[in-house]
Amino acid sequence: MWADQANTSTPVLRTHSPTGERIDVVEFHPAWHALMGVAVGAGLTAEAWTSPLGSGAHVRRAAGFATWSEVEQGHLCPVSMTYAAAPALAANPKLAARWLPQLASRTYDFGLRPLADKQGALAGMGMTEKHGGSDVRANTTWATASAGGPVEGGATYGLTGHKWFCSAPMSDAFLVLAQTEAGVGCFLVPRVLDDGTLNPFALQRLKDKLGNRSNASAEVELDGTWGVRVGEEGRGIRTILDMVAATRLDCILGSAATMRAALVRAIHHARHRSAFGALLVDQPLMQNVLADLALESEAATVLALRLARAVDEGDTDLSRLGVAVGKFWVCKRTSPMVGEALECLGGNGYVEENGLARLYREAPLNSIWEGSGNVNALDVLRAVAREPRAVEAFRKEVQLGHGHSAVLDTAIASVDDTIAYAARPRAQAGARRVVERLALTFQASLLARFAPSLVADAFVASRLGGDHGLTFGTLDAGLSAHAARALVDRAFSA
Known part of the structure; x- marks a missing residue:
């Protein structure tokens, strides 16, 4: 209220x-x-x-x-x-x-x-x-x-x-x-x-x-x-950047929270809405959508909290590059994610009473505030080119997920190539692809360490293994109904 x-x-x-x-x-x-x-x-x-x-x-x-x-x-x-x-x-x-x-x-x-x-x-x-x-x-x-x-x-x-x-x-x-x-x-x-x-x-x-x-x-x-x-x-810009770094962390936290708020509304609706003789949450295609949204939400949350831990420990090297990467990716993913959650409610999602319309209007903000997508992508390039300690801290962090799977190991091994590309003088045009790859590898490494294998396996396969389409709800069609339902129930306990 x-x-x-x-x-x-x-x-x-x-x-x-x-x-x-x-x-x-x-x-x-x-x-x-x-x-x-x-x-x-x-x-x-x-x-x-x-x-x-x-x-x-x-x-x-x-x-x-x-x-x-x-x-x-x-x-x-x-x-x-x-x-x-x-x-x-x-x-x-x-x-x-x-x-x-x-x-x-x-x-x-x-x-x-x-x-x-x-x-x-x-x-x-x-x-x-x-x-x-x-x-x-x-x-x-x-x-x-x-x-x-x-x-x-x-x-x-x-x-x-x-x-x-x-x-x-x-x-x-x-x-x-x-x-x-x-x-x-x-x-x-x-x-x-x-x-x-x-x-x-x-x-x-x-x-x-x-x-x-x-x-x-x-x-x-x-x-x-x-x-x-x-x-x-x-040296005012240098001074206020300490404030910007902290507000960027909150942009990541706030975006992850917006994702989760939208996801919970979508799951709740699916558990109580019947169509064609069955609850939506029991129907395979809706399960695929909700499970996919749940993966996105959990990956955003674990990344945000890991960066908060870096601040808590005074690990400025990891937070320097990690926050710029997370600010670009998590905030950028919020709008399509909330839009898909809204669509789970159909017309009910488009009206004001249930709160999803407000979340949808809110979703783009953190991607704009404290530097839009391009600004943060270029900030990543600057950090890669000028701050070797930040690069090394990031490399060591993602390496902790090594051994989870061949797909993730390949992604971790390719971080060096991605960083080398980012350090090139003319890398600007490809900056967004660089940050996307770093962000997904970072998230996958964290999930491999801190989430159940069900979550980590599905995230790695879909986000790094190519087993995903261009929209939410395109997880591997062979994902069992039990696995999809488990992902949904983990996100929001029934």
Whole structure:
């Protein structure tokens, strides 16, 4: 009910008070606040960064994030950005010491007030400008060094410019990119200054989006807006990439959760809908479709959680390449997967009441946010060409699945050839094929190690062995009814 209400009664922008003062606030339905209260109260924001490496905090947080994503996706945008702000703020220890306690708090404390007056805080980011989000070096927002302002622990600046896409504008602070004399810098921009005055942060309008409608996304005008530099001068892109890496992980988790939410609805419908004298779930062709969807969902989930474990263990080499690969592939597969699940319900899937229509609108988002497919594919090529330790970590990881089958062993052996191709100067045109192959081999290796042989065998045969068509529901026709039903029941217990 909260999810439906938050997406039906969408956010409303109030630029001025009744007496004409500029206030720039966004009002949300109470359901939004209820969803946020659960997410923050479960420690899904920055709490994991306060735990020592290897404690399992990021894996626990990932499981909670994925589970709660199945309920509603839009409100997890500010939750994700708050989680991701912590590693970026680490570039300025004084800033991190001041902000991390509230960003890691389990208290949801909505409203624009100074940080000292809040029990919990949320963070956002501002990178995208009118020319597009990928080429941030071309941003035109300008930061001018200043001498005044609240004490935050770093050089202070006044920022002027326009941010074309700024999600969750009611967050307490934003990491913003702007040009300086030394190059692009990264700045922490609070909504409210320490003395209680509003930082200039004019919300021009809210975006009318395809999906993610519960979450407000705004165009923002900065006019002498106070900010403090995070990280080295002129190295803002490098600084904010630590935030991007964490939000990309959440894109993978959120997409895997969207897949699972769609799969569960499809299986539930098939177990209760009869046609031509039998339940859909007992009919061979529907079993093939559902089993195929179940494989896709489980492979996405195991990949996402393995990457969360890499973060938990401080394995930046594996996460550097693995997250880029997973962000491309899992997010890219979500739209067709959700579309197929919707079709399992026929016309019932196309109406709003059962929630699949909302999932379908939501499905493309994570493939766009934090770098579209091409951006992530090119990021993989850069990592392969410039970061040999990341390549070696990836190679060692997939090698752990060796011995499962001749097909998987061949795929693992071909990783070196794929990486060699990716490192060629003119590999860009084939980047997507490179990432697809790496992603499928990674998923297959993980399933060979962590899933029953029934799942791993079917995934390897269909995704790597060529025993699959171009659509879902084209698993080997010789797959027994018992095996297909077992795959379905594993995905969603009867």
